[in-house]
Amino acid sequence: MGFIGGGFSMDSLEFLKWMAVYFHDDIAAxxxxxxxxxxxxxxxxxxxxxxxxxxxxxxxxxxxxRAMGRVYALGLVHMVDRGVYQLNPQASLRGGTIEVEEAGRPAHRKPATRRVDQLELIADLDEDPTIPTEFKQLMLPGREPRQPKAEG
Structure with missing residues (x-):
């Protein structure tokens, strides 16, 4: 895995382009x-x-x-816990391998790992009832994102 940071990036080039246009008026976000x-x-x-x-x-x-509120409303990120966030894998995903628990694996051995699969991660997040609807229904770049509904 010889890329910067020991992993590989699957950041969508279309998403990066979309960000540059969409946030033209909000450099902080x-x-x-x-x-x-x-x-x-x-x-x-x-x-x-x-x-x-x-x-x-x-x-x-x-x-x-304020910027976090804006990216939450767009469904690009959600807060999992205090100080822990999840980026929407439909837009941006840092690939690579993660450590996994393996029953019966001796403690002296290196932890087992598995490769992160974008489609599997999207399916897992879609089944999680704690994930906001906006996060699950992210419209991919190339189409105009939905604006948050006004409270009324």
Whole structure:
């Protein structure tokens, strides 16, 4: 696995192009999304607090919080837990291998690994009832994303 960071990237070129156009008026949201994409683990998990993201980008936490709200509303990312986020694999996925539990594997052996499969990950996330609908129904680049419904 001799690529930068020991993994391979399956970031959609169409998605990167879409981001450049869609966030033309919101550089903070664009920077936050690029930061998240660049720090994801195989499978799209990001372990970082908003404070760490703000520090890494040299932005005010208020701007990071607002930007995160915008990318949540678009279904590009969702918060799994405090300081743990999941990027939508339909748009961007850091591939590679992840460690997996293997019953009966001796403790002195290296952990078992498996390759991250984008379609399998999408199916697993689709079956998870805790995942927001906006995340599951992400419209892929090339089409205009749905705007969040106004509360009324």
């Amino acid at each position: 664009l920077r936050v999304l690029l930061f998240l994409m660049g720090t994801q683990e195989p499978g799209g998990t990001i372990r970082a607090t908003q404070r760490e993201i703000a520090s890494g980008l040299q932005l005010n936490r208020v701007h990071v919080n």
